[in-house]
Amino acid sequence: MSVVVKPAEAPAALGFGSRFTGGMVLSRWTAGEGWSALEVGPHRPLELSPAAMALHYGQAVFEGLKAFPRADGSLALFRPRANAERFNRSAVRLAMPTLPVETFVDACARLVRHDAADVPRGPGQSLYLRPFMIAVEPSLGVRPAREYLFAVIASPVDHFFADGFEAIDVWCPTDQIRAAPGGTGAAKCAGNYAGGLAAKAQAVERGCHEVLWLDAREHRFVEELGAMNFFGVTREPTGGPLLVTPPLSGTILAGNTRDTLIELAADLGVRTEQRPIDIAELTNGNGGFDEAFACGTAASVVPIGSVTTAGGRHVLGDGRPGGLTTRLREELAAVQYGERPDTRRWMHTV
Structure with a gap:
């Protein structure tokens, strides 16, 4: 039996995770x-x-x-x-x-x-x-x-970020890691998050919102962004958009939103390539990434405006939410809020 709730006046400034139900x-x-x-x-x-x-x-x-x-x-x-x-x-x-x-x-x-x-x-x-x-x-x-x-x-x-759907700036350290092969990177366990708090503090000190984690072996390949999965948007040879995301290899959490967006992108005729992403592709200006975003349950889809490394700040595209990033966010929300058909039966009515 489903529960039907009458619309109520929305409380102002709920924030995220600071209030609890009874x-x-x-x-x-x-x-x-x-x-x-x-x-x-x-x-x-x-x-x-x-x-x-x-x-x-x-x-x-x-x-x-x-x-x-x-x-x-x-x-x-x-x-x-x-x-x-x-x-x-x-x-x-x-x-x-x-x-x-x-x-x-x-x-x-x-x-x-x-x-x-x-x-x-x-x-x-x-x-x-x-x-x-x-x-x-x-x-x-x-x-x-x-x-x-x-x-x-x-x-x-x-929304998870107070600024709503504004592009965030991220800090990419090379002296700390989130997960190593054989560790607990693919598990959603408390210790993984505690281990990332020091780097998050570094990010805030540098005027950034989140941490872009690199791999443990070479400190070169992009893995996750904070507690979210990472996507970049580049171009197919035909000129159309191509989604690129790091492959799941035991150090990255298999995000439900990540999996959902790959399927939604396919519905839009956009192919997803799962391959290693060298940080140089994001920071040398020649990688061809027009836009980038992170995704997860808490924050949904979060556009990335810039990446800061020891070498300086590198703006992605024009530093604002990209077109495909925005479209995917809208498509996801439309399914979740019942504004488009749930053809894959993702929603579980209570």
Whole structure:
């Protein structure tokens, strides 16, 4: 049964992730019993032992997905099964138990139904869901925990960047990396994000918004932008646009938005090439990149105006959002908000 919500006056300046709805979904796993039934209750502090293993050894994974207010008045999750599958891949990488895909989707849907009145309906607004799992067994032994907590919380949000759809400037360091081959780069685990905060601070000090990460071996090839996937736009021999994105090779998170945009680009007759992108292609003026953008659940599609390296600031195109970047963002939003047919059944009505 779908939930229909009457349009409400949109709150001003929601920001991103600073306000929370009144509900929360919980389930617990133990080595002897497996997962408990889902419980929907009030958003409240968690009680953890100071010896909870997540606090000491970092067994913590999470996901991010959104529920959108649709043009017909319903609410729908965007590709929740893809998030569930990636959640389980992350869990396996960190030696944590997997969660049935249907349980993950049901937990998210239950929370949206519980907090339907808190879903904002202004332009670009949505309900951001944060499913996560942490090791809660109290033990200082270095091994996989035997007790875990799964939870879903939600936050009414505006666009991720305060400037909305303005091009951002990015800092590209060569002395720090996000992920290395054989590591946890393809997992959505808490430690990956903690390790990127120092470089993010460097970016802000240089007047930039985010970090453009390079590979660990040669510090030469573009990987991710902050916590988002990267795309550049160059030209086919015929003159038409060509999307270029780094290949998934174990150090890059397989983004649901990334996968979606590749399919939407194909609908527009635009081919995507997955290949290594040398940072020199973006900074020497001869790489032929007319525009570039990053993408992810939280921020959707974010145009990149310039790349700053130790050699200086390099403007991409005219420094403003490019034509294909803008079109892809519009196409994605049209599906999510129910303004165009959902031919691939990406939306899960709750």
